[in-house]
Amino acid sequence: MPRFHPLEVTDIRRETRDAVVLTLRPRAEDAAAFAFTQGQYLTFRRDFDGDELRRSYSICAGLDEGCLRVGIKRVEGGAFSTWANEMLRPGDTLDAMPPQGRFHTPLAPDAARSYLGFAGGSGITPLLSIIKTVLSREPRSSFTLVYANRQTGSIMFREELEDLKNLHLGRLSIVHILESEGQEIDLFTGRIDAEKMDMLFRMWIDADSVDTAFICGPEPMMLTIADSLRRHGLADEQIRFELFASGQPGRAKARAASRVADAAAHACEVSVTLDGTTRTFTMPKDGTFVLDAAIAHHMDAPYSCKAGVCSTCRAKVLEGQVEMEVNHALEDYEVRAGYVLSCQCIPLSDRLVLSYDE
Amino acid sequence: MTNEMPIGDYLAQGGRLTSPENAPPRYRAELLRLMSSFVDSELAGSAGFAAAINWAPGIRERIAASRITLEKADHAERVLDLMEGFGTDKALYERAHDWAARGPREGHVDPRRQGGDMRLSVFHYPLTGWTDAVVMNVLMGSATLHAVGELAACSYQPLAEVLRGVLPRERRHMELGLEGLERLAATERGAAAASVAYWMPRVAETFGPAGSDRFDRLRAMGLRHTDNETLRQRWRAETAATLSALKLA
Numbered sequence: 001m002p003r004f005h006p007l008e009v010t011d012i013r014r015e016t017r018d019a020v021v022l023t024l025r026p027r028a029e030d031a032a033a034f035a036f037t038q039g040q041y042l043t044f045r046r047d048f049d050g051d052e053l054r055r056s057y058s059i060c061a062g063l064d065e066g067c068l069r070v071g072i073k074r075v076e077g078g079a080f081s082t083w084a085n086e087m088l089r090p091g092d093t094l095d096a097m098p099p100q101g102r103f104h105t106p107l108a109p110d111a112a113r114s115y116l117g118f119a120g121g122s123g124i125t126p127l128l129s130i131i132k133t134v135l136s137r138e139p140r141s142s143f144t145l146v147y148a149n150r151q152t153g154s155i156m157f158r159e160e161l162e163d164l165k166n167l168h169l170g171r172l173s174i175v176h177i178l179e180s181e182g183q184e185i186d187l188f189t190g191r192i193d194a195e196k197m198d199m200l201f202r203m204w205i206d207a208d209s210v211d212t213a214f215i216c217g218p219e220p221m222m223l224t225i226a227d228s229l230r231r232h233g234l235a236d237e238q239i240r241f242e243l244f245a246s247g248q249p250g251r252a253k254a255r256a257a258s259r260v261a262d263a264a265a266h267a268c269e270v271s272v273t274l275d276g277t278t279r280t281f282t283m284p285k286d287g288t289f290v291l292d293a294a295i296a297h298h299m300d301a302p303y304s305c306k307a308g309v310c311s312t313c314r315a316k317v318l319e320g321q322v323e324m325e326v327n328h329a330l331e332d333y334e335v336r337a338g339y340v341l342s343c344q345c346i347p348l349s350d351r352l353v354l355s356y357d358e
Numbered sequence: 359m360t361n362e363m364p365i366g367d368y369l370a371q372g373g374r375l376t377s378p379e380n381a382p383p384r385y386r387a388e389l390l391r392l393m394s395s396f397v398d399s400e401l402a403g404s405a406g407f408a409a410a411i412n413w414a415p416g417i418r419e420r421i422a423a424s425r426i427t428l429e430k431a432d433h434a435e436r437v438l439d440l441m442e443g444f445g446t447d448k449a450l451y452e453r454a455h456d457w458a459a460r461g462p463r464e465g466h467v468d469p470r471r472q473g474g475d476m477r478l479s480v481f482h483y484p485l486t487g488w489t490d491a492v493v494m495n496v497l498m499g500s501a502t503l504h505a506v507g508e509l510a511a512c513s514y515q516p517l518a519e520v521l522r523g524v525l526p527r528e529r530r531h532m533e534l535g536l537e538g539l540e541r542l543a544a545t546e547r548g549a550a551a552a553s554v555a556y557w558m559p560r561v562a563e564t565f566g567p568a569g570s571d572r573f574d575r576l577r578a579m580g581l582r583h584t585d586n587e588t589l590r591q592r593w594r595a596e597t598a599a600t601l602s603a604l605k606l607a
Contacts, residue, residue, distance in 0.1 A: 041377075043379070054379075056377070056379050100377065100443065101376070101377060102376075102515075102516055102519065103376065218363070219363040219365070219368040219373055220363050220368075222368075222373060222374070223368065223371050223372060223373050226372070226373075226374075227372070236511065236518075237522060240515075241374045241376050241515055242376050243373075243374070243375060243376045243377070243380050274384075275384060275575065300571070300572065302384075302387030302388065302390070302391050303391075303474075304390060304391055304394035304395075304398075304474065304476050305394065305451060305454050305474045305476075306474030307450070307454050307474055309446060309447045309450045309451045309454055310390060310394055310441060310446045310447075310451055310454075311390065311444055311445040311446055312387055312390035312391050312394060313387070314383070314386070314387065316383075328447040328450050329445040329446055329447055330445060331445065334445075343474075356383060356384065356387060357383055357384055358383055
């Protein structure tokens, strides 16, 4: 299982009003583990008042920059991103897992490829890593970036992108689309929708020449763009997506477990929620696993290995107490948040409320 | 561009998820179930085919059987690596079951899986020898192409990508079997025809029940697109053509 390693924050640069770029340095012995591929992300963890939060942020550095950098945009109400933007200082340490993610295509130094990238807001971070890497490692390839933002002031890496354009003359073109700022050409104002995509393909981009398209942004934008790319003849294999990894709620919820201990009773009333439907049944407290009881009551509960290894049967205990016999798959923070492997759970309390939907 | 969209709507409209962090709980569970079934079937398929290496009548066949045994294990590992991202303990998972274990040749294994082993029911039946192994490999190989092809379009992009890489090699396995079957159709017609009769219904069952609530649920999540019966009929038509060309049906 991937492990966390400490990274030292060596620099913090304010990129926009609500985004920072962190430069991070692994310990010498972890350097190999943090060698990354363009477009990958790091998952950080931090304890907020007893709740561990994990958040993933994309690396924005290119392979040839010799450093590890991530961009963090502050999300309204987001505990981690607010903390990183307001409290984090150079010299601090962050716990991170080694780079993950598959938002890239293999590099081919001799290839003359034509790449197309779509970024929405902070979705630029992995694309910046890809753009820098492709421009330096594939000298004959070119990149067209369509970059959507609310307004000029919120454009991350605006200057860096301009510099790249000048450095690699004629190989990087950038189309800025601003939602709430009028520009001279209508095409560049508003949101990316199907009509705008058609215009882009009519006026700026030759769909037939595109080898690979990268999209990173919010869900509706990804759908619109992917749909349009397919309509203009791109195959699924040519379209690479990266959904914002931190699509989860910003704050870890306090767990609602009320612990009712009882030793005398020999049966447990179990309520199990699956796909929005809750079923209640009674099961013996004789060492029978909750998953087996649910299956015996004709619930199509998810499971695979039944050995506490794969985590397919993960569920959340909302009320009551269980004992988990074996756990090789859930991490401590998940267990603290109330998650259990239902194939390994024996009820201890008289009442148990369990959900596969949370 | 901060507009929010419920993840269920996003998936229903063809959206893709790209990392374990994106996956909501029910999606996570169904995806792990699909991946487990693939991993267990590939491991059981590889383990079962290992015996065929020593049944092989010649070096060429021996190499083909070795390659199939090797690559199916490799395919299992590629998907198990994805499961590891969800927390699966890879080392323990590999040892969780006896992948070479088989039940009796006759009798019926309930196609709904029992116990913790997620392999498709067809991998609970033993092979009896070289001809039987070749026939099973051709029939199940073409079924695998339909099943894996279906999942190669699924909404979990990392799995779709891995399976797109696996598909051409699985196709090659089936073709290797077909080359073997073409030779056997001439020399071992009776035995080959008996094996076809044995494996056809058992492979057909691997596509799952015709009407399935689970399919509807998976389709809503973008994890499936074509229903079991449609896939089964496509496979039947294709197999019928192959077998009649060899005069085995």
